[in-house]
Amino acid sequence: MKVPYLDVKNQYNLMKEEIDAAIRSVIEDCSFIRGAYVEEFEKNFCEFLGGGYGLGVGNGTDALEIAIQALGIEKGSEVIVPSFTFIACPEAVIRNDLVPVFCDVDPQTYTLDTDDLKNLINPKTKLIMAVHQYGHACHMDEIMRLAEENDLFVIEDCSQAHGALYKGRLLGTFGRMATFSFYPGKNLGAFGDAGFIFSHHKDSINACRMIANHGRVEKYVHEFVGRNSRMDGIQGAVLNVKLKSLNEWNQRRSQVAALYDEGLKDLEEVIIPEIEDWCDPVYHLYVLRVKNRDKLQRFLTDKGIGTGVHYPLALTQQPPFKGSRDRELFADQLGSEVLSLPMGEHLTDDQVSYVVSAVREFYS
Ligand SMILES: *Cc1c(COP(=O)(O)O)cnc(C)c1O
Numbered sequence: 001m002k003v004p005y006l007d008v009k010n011q012y013n014l015m016k017e018e019i020d021a022a023i024r025s026v027i028e029d030c031s032f033i034r035g036a037y038v039e040e041f042e043k044n045f046c047e048f049l050g051g052g053y054g055l056g057v058g059n060g061t062d063a064l065e066i067a068i069q070a071l072g073i074e075k076g077s078e079v080i081v082p083s084f085t086f087i088a089c090p091e092a093v094i095r096n097d098l099v100p101v102f103c104d105v106d107p108q109t110y111t112l113d114t115d116d117l118k119n120l121i122n123p124k125t126k127l128i129m130a131v132h133q134y135g136h137a138c139h140m141d142e143i144m145r146l147a148e149e150n151d152l153f154v155i156e157d158c159s160q161a162h163g164a165l166y167k168g169r170l171l172g173t174f175g176r177m178a179t180f181s182f183y184p185g186k187n188l189g190a191f192g193d194a195g196f197i198f199s200h201h202k203d204s205i206n207a208c209r210m211i212a213n214h215g216r217v218e219k220y221v222h223e224f225v226g227r228n229s230r231m232d233g234i235q236g237a238v239l240n241v242k243l244k245s246l247n248e249w250n251q252r253r254s255q256v257a258a259l260y261d262e263g264l265k266d267l268e269e270v271i272i273p274e275i276e277d278w279c280d281p282v283y284h285l286y287v288l289r290v291k292n293r294d295k296l297q298r299f300l301t302d303k304g305i306g307t308g309v310h311y312p313l314a315l316t317q318q319p320p321f322k323g324s325r326d327r328e329l330f331a332d333q334l335g336s337e338v339l340s341l342p343m344g345e346h347l348t349d350d351q352v353s354y355v356v357s358a359v360r361e362f363y364s
Pocket of ligand 1: 059060061062085086088089131157159160181182183193194195
């Protein structure tokens, strides 16, 4: 049996006619950059998030960069970023002439460790980047309390957490702004690069809109030097179609996760994802922690099972950021232990059972 790690074609197969028709309309209307389809998606995605303001942009990395720029933070200030996540997060900080400070992640949620976070806050700190890793929420009550006490902004990176909840409330609705990636492999994926910035603050989204559109106030008047990062019409149209199924697909991910949990929880050698009772995750990834990860990965590959490693190195182990912390972090050990099993609405129960049996066979 073959079990693909990811199957981006599946969603297209499920709704081929609707997606083809949507793309055809964009082409017929020549609504290539922004335009009615993107505006409709902005409206729909804000509705999905319970109401607010939103802007479609070029990709999830741009979304972070632009959102940070819109805060107008003084150059050289510090931004707290998790030490174990995608490199886009510190990149967006550095591109704004700010300094990323790497916070450890905790062994339960793999998100910002709030004890370490507390110690890192100092007068130069201006922003906390709360990344909801693998689709599991950060400790939002503690993060928002620390932000309030110290007068810090919070940006939530929801690139792996479309539709996930913290204490029943949608992620992306806590911070000053939230960013999303619609990279094709995300829970909600476009047919190319696309990203989103969401906020309850109209001013923040207006600032982002100007930054992302050449600092424009009208067609040939540029109030400041901006940049070009706009969502394409085709991406807006595809996302409008797919958004309708996001909750259903997320539910299927949770069912798959429950089957993995049930099949693997008694294995001593395997740590399954720990879900806090205050979180409804969306399982962007289903990540095991194991001691002999590379061997297990090879074993699964030989059985036709696709896997991934998110991420092989902590950010503090990547060349640009080496030695930026004063001590060894929990995150430093994670890179050699994490293994992402196949995850997505494309998986059948039989495929999941096959993966479970293969992992069990490896340890028998
Ligand atoms: C995917 C991802 C991004 C970047 O999104 P792109 O659309 O690929 O630029 C940023 N942050 C996190 C946590 C991500 O998973």
